[in-house]
Amino acid sequence: MKQIENLLGFRESIKVVDATLRDGGLVNDFFFEDDFVNELYKANVRAGIDYMEFGYRASKKVFDESKFGKWKFSSDEHIRQIVGENNSDLKLAIMADIGRHDKDDFDQKVNSPVDLVRVAAYIQQMPEAIDMVEDAAKKGYETSCNIMAISHANDNEIKVALDMLGKSPVDVIYIVDSFGSIYPEQMTRIADMYLEFAAKYGKKVGVHAHNNQQLAFANTIEACGDGVDWLDATYLSMGRGAGNCAMELLIGFLKNPKYNVYPIFRFIEEHMIELRKKGVVWGYDLQYLMTGLLNQHPRSAIQFTKEKRTDYSEFYKDLLI
Amino acid sequence: MKQIENLLGFRESIKVVDATLRDGGLVNDFFFEDDFVNELYKANVRAGIDYMEFGYRASKKVFDESKFGKWKFSSDEHIRQIVGENNSDLKLAIMADIGRHDKDDFDQKVNSPVDLVRVAAYIQQMPEAIDMVEDAAKKGYETSCNIMAISHANDNEIKVALDMLGKSPVDVIYIVDSFGSIYPEQMTRIADMYLEFAAKYGKKVGVHAHNNQQLAFANTIEACGDGVDWLDATYLSMGRGAGNCAMELLIGFLKNPKYNVYPIFRFIEEHMIELRKKGVVWGYDLQYLMTGLLNQHPRSAIQFTKEKRTDYSEFYKDLLI
Numbered sequence: 001m002k003q004i005e006n007l008l009g010f011r012e013s014i015k016v017v018d019a020t021l022r023d024g025g026l027v028n029d030f031f032f033e034d035d036f037v038n039e040l041y042k043a044n045v046r047a048g049i050d051y052m053e054f055g056y057r058a059s060k061k062v063f064d065e066s067k068f069g070k071w072k073f074s075s076d077e078h079i080r081q082i083v084g085e086n087n088s089d090l091k092l093a094i095m096a097d098i099g100r101h102d103k104d105d106f107d108q109k110v111n112s113p114v115d116l117v118r119v120a121a122y123i124q125q126m127p128e129a130i131d132m133v134e135d136a137a138k139k140g141y142e143t144s145c146n147i148m149a150i151s152h153a154n155d156n157e158i159k160v161a162l163d164m165l166g167k168s169p170v171d172v173i174y175i176v177d178s179f180g181s182i183y184p185e186q187m188t189r190i191a192d193m194y195l196e197f198a199a200k201y202g203k204k205v206g207v208h209a210h211n212n213q214q215l216a217f218a219n220t221i222e223a224c225g226d227g228v229d230w231l232d233a234t235y236l237s238m239g240r241g242a243g244n245c246a247m248e249l250l251i252g253f254l255k256n257p258k259y260n261v262y263p264i265f266r267f268i269e270e271h272m273i274e275l276r277k278k279g280v281v282w283g284y285d286l287q288y289l290m291t292g293l294l295n296q297h298p299r300s301a302i303q304f305t306k307e308k309r310t311d312y313s314e315f316y317k318d319l320l321i
Numbered sequence: 322m323k324q325i326e327n328l329l330g331f332r333e334s335i336k337v338v339d340a341t342l343r344d345g346g347l348v349n350d351f352f353f354e355d356d357f358v359n360e361l362y363k364a365n366v367r368a369g370i371d372y373m374e375f376g377y378r379a380s381k382k383v384f385d386e387s388k389f390g391k392w393k394f395s396s397d398e399h400i401r402q403i404v405g406e407n408n409s410d411l412k413l414a415i416m417a418d419i420g421r422h423d424k425d426d427f428d429q430k431v432n433s434p435v436d437l438v439r440v441a442a443y444i445q446q447m448p449e450a451i452d453m454v455e456d457a458a459k460k461g462y463e464t465s466c467n468i469m470a471i472s473h474a475n476d477n478e479i480k481v482a483l484d485m486l487g488k489s490p491v492d493v494i495y496i497v498d499s500f501g502s503i504y505p506e507q508m509t510r511i512a513d514m515y516l517e518f519a520a521k522y523g524k525k526v527g528v529h530a531h532n533n534q535q536l537a538f539a540n541t542i543e544a545c546g547d548g549v550d551w552l553d554a555t556y557l558s559m560g561r562g563a564g565n566c567a568m569e570l571l572i573g574f575l576k577n578p579k580y581n582v583y584p585i586f587r588f589i590e591e592h593m594i595e596l597r598k599k600g601v602v603w604g605y606d607l608q609y610l611m612t613g614l615l616n617q618h619p620r621s622a623i624q625f626t627k628e629k630r631t632d633y634s635e636f637y638k639d640l641l642i
Binding site: 225269293311 | 573
């Protein structure tokens, strides 16, 4: 059993990653105003957040630049316009989505404000993911790898992927509950499996949860209690579909005095309530509970949301087919 | 560690209690329309719910009848108008709130449609609570007792209360997270303490959670995994402040084939979305997270909500004084 002391103590090794722009960008096609990004950066610095993920660095050969906001591509120039020389303790991250990235878009670390390259891949894309990890590590970046959709993979497949990643230069291996289908007691078991490989190869483990069943925060602190050190969260849970672990919940829970929840509340009040009023929609709702419960990709629930449907029971019946 | 088999298996001893009218009534002063209550009753029967709590049986000597809907008082007559002879497997409950009840309002069980009398009391009211439990048990009712606000009590006080209840005729002793301040790893420890006394005296243990930190469902299934059998939930989390464990999440999680989540989705779609549109407000929001985080009574957050304030960071600063 985890010890009660852990609730008032803290581990120096914990790193909190703000994924608001990246996962949140999935609900507004990355059209964040510069003021929003500027203030989010400042809030993260004030709140003592460890890493801020700016967005994807998607390939312009794959995506039409005119159809997305700049944080779909998160160039070094765009980031510098926000952070300047980033004279802060906040480290900066971007995500490479395997199959939709281009290694050539990643300069040498010495020329870039980015500290961490986060690689996201489905389990069958692991060789390509590791190729990307190796390239980024060679260029001087810290690296992490998200194995996505593990609730659709079996333990043997996952162990093969963990072994491959263990042998790679990756620094952090992420548990990702892509469909928000994982319960805390499953999270414990998954964390144990990841931590075993991590210990063998000297890696860190992270967790990225989704809130389909209102378990994103619970799963994150469950994993944290098990020894997972890298914790993803987003302000006001902003993220695809049901959203993520709420930053305000996570920072409220973590007791390291370097963290401060007040700037988070302030940013939400001044910048995110407005976003909602403008019609940007995300967060827990019945359609996301349903896809989570049934361990399905949320795309049908996202469509249901876009169409402003409220015939939940019909939607549920369709999911069961 | 809890076993993975538990996630697909089920315990016959689990009882699900729908507290929508009672805890939900706290947000609309119990002004539910008869059609709503009728359909909720039918939905509970179809969903295989074990108990339906109709409301408080508050004393009319304490509360002005003209200022509340009928489910503040939940007379046997009102209940019969909904359930007739209740020819179903669904058992019926009402709540007696210690200090605001009157024993004389409770007829002999043989004359009443009510099966279970739920007694709610603060820990310092335990003698009066036990007096009520004894009276109800003598009249032929099943009884349960909620010890409220335990996050403001210490373990020694709670143990004294558990011992008193153990020696009483009460059937079920409830863990109540009144302020939504308890984390799952605390819930495990609390459940162990309650279960130890329950085993000694041959009682059952229940859990009633609040969603201030989006942990009502997580804490409920945590307690369930620890051996707590009686699980409170409300449709769409309807309840005071941040609301409760959502019935749709709980029934989605429980695997006993007697439960059926579809009628729950259907009821929410047809009757509760409307309620929200009419301006009835409940559920997770930053002000409730704040009082939960700080282990405070939600009354200031409820007031903040009523005043439609959005200056969250000011509110937070006031709570810290």
